[in-house]
Amino acid sequence: MNALILATDNVNVAQNVAFGIIAAVMIFAALSVVTTKNVVHAALWLVMVLAGVAAQYVLAAAEFVAVSQVLVYIGAVMVLFLFGIMLTRAQIGKETGLNNKGWALGIPVALVLFGLLAWVIVDAFGDDVLPDRGPAPTVMLSDQFLSIYLLPFIAISFVLLAAAIGAIVLARKD
Amino acid sequence: MLAVNFLLLGAALFCIGVYGVIARRNAVMVLMSIELILNAVSLNFVAFALMSGAIDGQVFALYVIAVAAAEVGVGLAMVLMIYRNRKSIALDELSEMKG
Numbered sequence: 001m002n003a004l005i006l007a008t009d010n011v012n013v014a015q016n017v018a019f020g021i022i023a024a025v026m027i028f029a030a031l032s033v034v035t036t037k038n039v040v041h042a043a044l045w046l047v048m049v050l051a052g053v054a055a056q057y058v059l060a061a062a063e064f065v066a067v068s069q070v071l072v073y074i075g076a077v078m079v080l081f082l083f084g085i086m087l088t089r090a091q092i093g094k095e096t097g098l099n100n101k102g103w104a105l106g107i108p109v110a111l112v113l114f115g116l117l118a119w120v121i122v123d124a125f126g127d128d129v130l131p132d133r134g135p136a137p138t139v140m141l142s143d144q145f146l147s148i149y150l151l152p153f154i155a156i157s158f159v160l161l162a163a164a165i166g167a168i169v170l171a172r173k174d
Numbered sequence: 175m176l177a178v179n180f181l182l183l184g185a186a187l188f189c190i191g192v193y194g195v196i197a198r199r200n201a202v203m204v205l206m207s208i209e210l211i212l213n214a215v216s217l218n219f220v221a222f223a224l225m226s227g228a229i230d231g232q233v234f235a236l237y238v239i240a241v242a243a244a245e246v247g248v249g250l251a252m253v254l255m256i257y258r259n260r261k262s263i264a265l266d267e268l269s270e271m272k273g
Contacts, residue, residue, distance in 0.1 A: 015175050023183045030187055030210055034194035039202060046206050053213045062220045065235045072239050077246050084202050084250040088257040098200050100266060106196035110189040117185035121178060128177040130224050140229050149233050156240045163244035170251035
């Protein structure tokens with residue numbers, strides 16, 4: 001972690017402070033998602049995490065991705081989640097039995113995984129400073145999509161179409 | 175700004191999501207934890223795009239968003255069907271395929 005102190009001379013302070021505040025809120029909200037006893041509250045905490053991710057995209061100069069994140073996740077996916085909660089249970093308020101019997105096993109698994117990941121990340125990228133680039137123009141993004149990533153773009157369109165039809169077929173009543 | 179900041183935040187979100195997938199019994203809560211994992215991954219993609227200067231990472235982040243939307247749609251439809259047939263979405267009760 002020496003790199004953190006060594007690299008502070010060419011680091012944008014305001015950007016770092018904003019990153020730290022948003023990151024703390026995101027971690028707290030994510031922990032609330034996986035520990036709260038109320039399913040609706042979990043969905044609302046998830047909105048906090050997704051909005052925090054969108055804010056981090058803005059800090060990382062990825063504006064188009066940030067806007068897509070807000071539109072798709074906070075706009076569409078969260079409505080789907082709330083519909084799913086509404087249609088699968090009528091009970092409002094705290095609920096028991098949200099966790100498995102062996103839920104405590106998840107804590108050591110997550111901690112060991114985080115330890116390994118953190119060690120590898122600090123070992124490999126410990127000294128790398130992100131350059132202070134301005135936001136990438138959206139034209140560059142669309143050029144990539146419509147040239148070398150055209151085939152995956154068409155494939156993802158088919159995936160979305162198949163998912164929409166599949167969801168209708170699965171959820172239809174008869 | 176250090177690359178480690180973004181990568182460690184992504185790792186923390188990923189591990190919290192993994193804990194949620196292991197610990198939760200309600201199928202909707204497991205889908206929410208999967209969303210946490212997918213967001214951690216696309217955060218890493220965007221950080222690497224900034225680090226390398228190429229925009230490909232942002233393209234992949236957009237693909238991840240599209241796949242996540244499809245996954246939630248189909249996943250929630252399956253959860254609804256399970257709920258309609260069994261009146262419960264507890265994952266540990268779905269043991270018909272156990273040998």
